[in-house]
Amino acid sequence: MSQPDEYYITKVLEGDVASFSYLVDRYQDMVYGLAFKLLRNEEDAEEMAQDSFVKAYRSLNSYRQQSKFSTWIYRITYNGCITLLRKRKLEVRSMDEQQLTDKDEAQLNAQLIEMDKALVEKLLQEAMEKLPELEQVLITLYYFEEQKMEEISQITGLSESNVKVKIHRARKKMYDLLHQSYEEGIFSSV
Incomplete structure (x- = not known):
């Protein structure tokens, strides 16, 4: 044990x-x-x-x-x-904050439920890979490693409020990328 x-x-x-x-x-x-x-x-x-x-x-x-x-x-x-x-002089990029409404998230969730799980995982991974490195790390720590905001703050040295904002922005970007894929008809091949 x-x-x-x-x-x-x-x-x-x-x-x-x-x-x-x-x-x-x-x-x-x-x-x-x-x-x-x-x-x-x-x-x-x-x-x-x-x-x-x-x-x-x-x-x-x-x-x-x-x-x-x-x-x-x-x-x-x-x-x-x-x-x-x-x-290596790589810079972490940032985007302007945009609001993701509950309605937008509910609509996307309804669309995702209808799709094959493997395809969803593939599309989520592709969307995640398009995020800046820091946002990928934050999403990974929060959703996959199930770290608390306080722990992520300690790990990254960012304030808890900054972590929350950056995770929100990353979710919004992923939503936009998934929505764009849906609009382009990628999901229609299911």
Whole structure:
């Protein structure tokens, strides 16, 4: 049976270096996924994931358990990716905020319900890939990794209100992209 993160952290701090492998096993897919969303390159994402765990291991004595270990390791990974992206002089783009009404969302949901699930997943993935990297990360953390706004704020260094606005904007962009696909008749082939 698996122990909570705190158990392994304590074991590592007491000198049982091998216990860190349990934390790596538990979070390696999530850390790699976050790095890949930001860096969009398998090799860079693998390297960043390794670097993140090395940094976490070396800094484990400074981890104060004020947030979950997953939030802390996400933060390390996020910061590493942003540093690398800045070195590459890539800029995160933004769009003007637009309102997504409940009616718009309900209409889209009704259309999506009628479609094949595999096609929906494919279209959602394509729409997500068209979002700026930061928005992809926010959507991934919130909807797929089920992180709370507070945790996402800690991971990204953005204020909670800024996280909410950016997630709202990303949802609006995805809605627009899906709606555009619908208008172009992509959905009619179902």
